Amino acid sequence: KQEVTQIPAALSVPEGENLVLNCSFTDSAIYNLQWFRQDPGKGLTSLLLIQSSQREQTSGRLNASLDKSSGRSTLYIAASQPGDSATYLCAAIKAAGNKLTFGGGTRVLVKP
Amino acid sequence: ETGVTQTPRHLVMGMTNKKSLKCEQHLGHNAMYWYKQSAKKPLELMFVYNFKEQTENNSVPSRFSPECPNSSHLFLHLHTLQPEDSALYLCASSPSDTYGYTFGSGTRLTVV
Numbered sequence: 089k090q091e092v093t094q095i096p097a098a099l100s101v102p103e104g105e106n107l108v109l110n111c112s113f114t115d116s117a118i119y120n121l122q123w124f125r126q127d128p129g130k131g132l133t134s135l136l137l138i139q140s141s142q143r144e145q146t147s148g149r150l151n152a153s154l155d156k157s158s159g160r161s162t163l164y165i166a167a168s169q170p171g172d173s174a175t176y177l178c179a180a181i182k183a184a185g186n187k188l189t190f191g192g193g194t195r196v197l198v199k200p
Numbered sequence: 201e202t203g204v205t206q207t208p209r210h211l212v213m214g215m216t217n218k219k220s221l222k223c224e225q226h227l228g229h230n231a232m233y234w235y236k237q238s239a240k241k242p243l244e245l246m247f248v249y250n251f252k253e254q255t256e257n258n259s260v261p262s263r264f265s266p267e268c269p270n271s272s273h274l275f276l277h278l279h280t281l282q283p284e285d286s287a288l289y290l291c292a293s294s295p296s297d298t299y300g301y302t303f304g305s306g307t308r309l310t311v312v
Contacts, residue, residue, distance in 0.1 A: 122300045131290055131305035187256065188301055190243040
């Protein structure tokens with residue numbers, strides 16, 4: 089059974105600092121890995137999707153890497169802003185069938 | 201808006217009530233999902249539908265009854281719920297397991 093873990097559970101940084109969010113998964117037979125952002129009480133907004141054949145994806149200040157062999161993905165957010173404050177969730181999509189397994193999330197606070 | 205619309209946004213219901221949650225997508229996706237997000241717990245997959253057929257029921261109690269009349273609409277019928285069923289219910293869709301998921305904004309359900 090796939091298990092996805094995100095450490096730390098919470099993170100507080102001053103504005104301008106780079107953010108590094110970690111995600112690990114136990115079953116390397118994933119199809120894709122997807123990073124989401126969730127604001128309090130809201131739904132999930134997709135940030136980046138990395139297919140299993142890819143090593144990384146970039147979008148603006150966001151960069152996500154994927155290392156299937158070690159079961160890890162990392163989300164980097166450069167030059168953080170207070171608007172980046174949210175919970176960030178990673179999710180692994182199983183190779184067979186449409187099953188998305190989520191980590192517990194990392195709650196980020198960027199202080200002005 | 202992400203392209204996945206959920207209604208209502210908020211719902212308060214008594215334990216003897218019957219209500220339904222609605223999810224609609226016009227993204228041309230062929231898979232739809234219900235997820236439950238409780239406080240301090242990872243997102244839990246409830247049901248998966250592919251081409252209107254249920255392909256996954258993640259041991260969900262029978263007081264939750266899904267319905268998928270077509271590839272664009274998904275319902276979650278609720279009856280005789282318990283207070284512990286209070287949570288954010290999220291609907292998602294995907295074209296396939298290659299391209300990732302799109303989530304709605306969720307329905308915040310409170311059972312009193």
